[in-house]
Amino acid sequence: MKSFDVIVNGGGLAGATLAIALARQGRRVAVIEAIARNAPTQPSYDERSLVINAASLNILKSLDLLPVELERVPVARIEVNHAGGFGYLTLKASDFGRQQFGAVIVARELGEVLNQALTSADHIELICPDSLVDFAVREDRVEVRLASDQRLSARLLVGADGNRSTVRELAALPCQVHDYGESAMVFNVQARLAPPATAWERFTSNGPLALLPLADGRLGVVWIDSSAAIAEALQWTDQRLLNALSDRFGQDLGGFSQPGRRASYPLVRQRTPWPVAERVVLVGNAANAVHPVSAQGLNLGLRDVGGLVDAVTGAPDPGIHAILNRYARDRQADQDATVRYTDTLARAFTNPSRLAAFGAGLGLAAHAAWPTLSARLAQAAMGFREPVCSLARTPPQASGTGIA
Numbered sequence: 001m002k003s004f005d006v007i008v009n010g011g012g013l014a015g016a017t018l019a020i021a022l023a024r025q026g027r028r029v030a031v032i033e034a035i036a037r038n039a040p041t042q043p044s045y046d047e048r049s050l051v052i053n054a055a056s057l058n059i060l061k062s063l064d065l066l067p068v069e070l071e072r073v074p075v076a077r078i079e080v081n082h083a084g085g086f087g088y089l090t091l092k093a094s095d096f097g098r099q100q101f102g103a104v105i106v107a108r109e110l111g112e113v114l115n116q117a118l119t120s121a122d123h124i125e126l127i128c129p130d131s132l133v134d135f136a137v138r139e140d141r142v143e144v145r146l147a148s149d150q151r152l153s154a155r156l157l158v159g160a161d162g163n164r165s166t167v168r169e170l171a172a173l174p175c176q177v178h179d180y181g182e183s184a185m186v187f188n189v190q191a192r193l194a195p196p197a198t199a200w201e202r203f204t205s206n207g208p209l210a211l212l213p214l215a216d217g218r219l220g221v222v223w224i225d226s227s228a229a230i231a232e233a234l235q236w237t238d239q240r241l242l243n244a245l246s247d248r249f250g251q252d253l254g255g256f257s258q259p260g261r262r263a264s265y266p267l268v269r270q271r272t273p274w275p276v277a278e279r280v281v282l283v284g285n286a287a288n289a290v291h292p293v294s295a296q297g298l299n300l301g302l303r304d305v306g307g308l309v310d311a312v313t314g315a316p317d318p319g320i321h322a323i324l325n326r327y328a329r330d331r332q333a334d335q336d337a338t339v340r341y342t343d344t345l346a347r348a349f350t351n352p353s354r355l356a357a358f359g360a361g362l363g364l365a366a367h368a369a370w371p372t373l374s375a376r377l378a379q380a381a382m383g384f385r386e387p388v389c390s391l392a393r394t395p396p397q398a399s400g401t402g403i404a
């Protein structure tokens, strides 16, 4: 049986980043990934535009995962508004002494960088395509059985296997699941007069709509509505889609054109209150999945990665109780706050109650009026929630690819 320090089940964005970080500590890591790396069905590395916040950019940069050739479009201004309601908020990174809140990166392109790093790292064995089907804890090790019937052992097993985590299920870790009954439709468009480095979050009574800056004047659209409405919108002609986008957005930035391919994702909230068991820990979506409003999911997962890396640094045995419990305790406040915050945003503006919509408008107006409130919002948007992990704190290099 092959033996490792750590087995990471799931080579998506969170699992791959964790494996790379652990291998840099000199640990021998096995990554098990169910889907072939370049398969069009690889769920983690599709065409979605991800807003990677400042803290997460620092994490990636610390691990040399932001090469110059990786396209990242800065977000220096965020416009938040409420269709049919009052309240309007503009957040400018410069008001908070920053050049940018974060940057938009296409998941597929980040996936290519991670893939390259995974396959070239000295201490990583990528086992793909294969999947974990069972594990058992034996004294100071965990033994894993794969679908291929191969067996591996390690000090620590990490479940980074997404919303339907097999590791979470086999470890019998309780997870609270809420189905929003909504889906996100994702595509990109050309906008004739898109201002640079600007992202929009518009709350409508049917669900939020985000427009994110991409290269060459294109915008990534994340359009959320009931799953039935999204199923219909996926069938619209391009012209109908563009007209509906202008209506929903309330303006057309000089004219929308050339919509790209549409994809959709059902939305759930998942919270695993205590994501550790004997020699097992969950990170990323395997632990917590959040509504995409305000772009927090992967950012939260990368902070899990940073927290776990800190927790195991220097430990001869990364799987012992004391380490995993400390990790769970240290991460709890951030995980709770992020799940609660995104859930509140997802519900507040779409609540049919006029009172709730009024309250949401008031919330925006209050954030706009009181600098301390918008500073808190901006700080959360940038991902610097205490305790900030070492990888996120690392000062950016002079090359300008990190966050000032």
Ligand SMILES: Cc1cc2nc3c(=O)[nH]c(=O)nc-3n(C[C@H](O)[C@H](O)[C@H](O)COP(=O)(O)OP(=O)(O)OC[C@H]3O[C@@H](n4cnc5c(N)ncnc54)[C@H](O)[C@@H]3O)c2cc1C
Pocket: 009, 010, 011, 012, 013, 014, 015, 032, 033, 034, 035, 043, 044, 048, 049, 050, 051, 052, 130, 131, 132, 133, 160, 161, 162, 163, 164, 165, 166, 184, 186, 222, 265, 283, 284, 285, 286, 292, 295, 296, 297, 298, 299, 300, 301
């Ligand atoms: C529309 C939309 C927009 C979003 N926008 C943003 C954004 O702007 N910013 C942001 O921070 N987040 C965003 N997110 C969230 C973000 O995409 C996810 O949080 C992130 O992709 C989760 O990464 P992960 O690695 O934890 O899980 P996943 O991406 O689900 O990866 C899990 C991996 O595990 C593998 N796997 C599963 N089971 C097994 C098994 N038994 N054995 C082996 N392998 C297995 C899977 O094949 C997969 O590769 C968005 C999400 C959506 C839906």
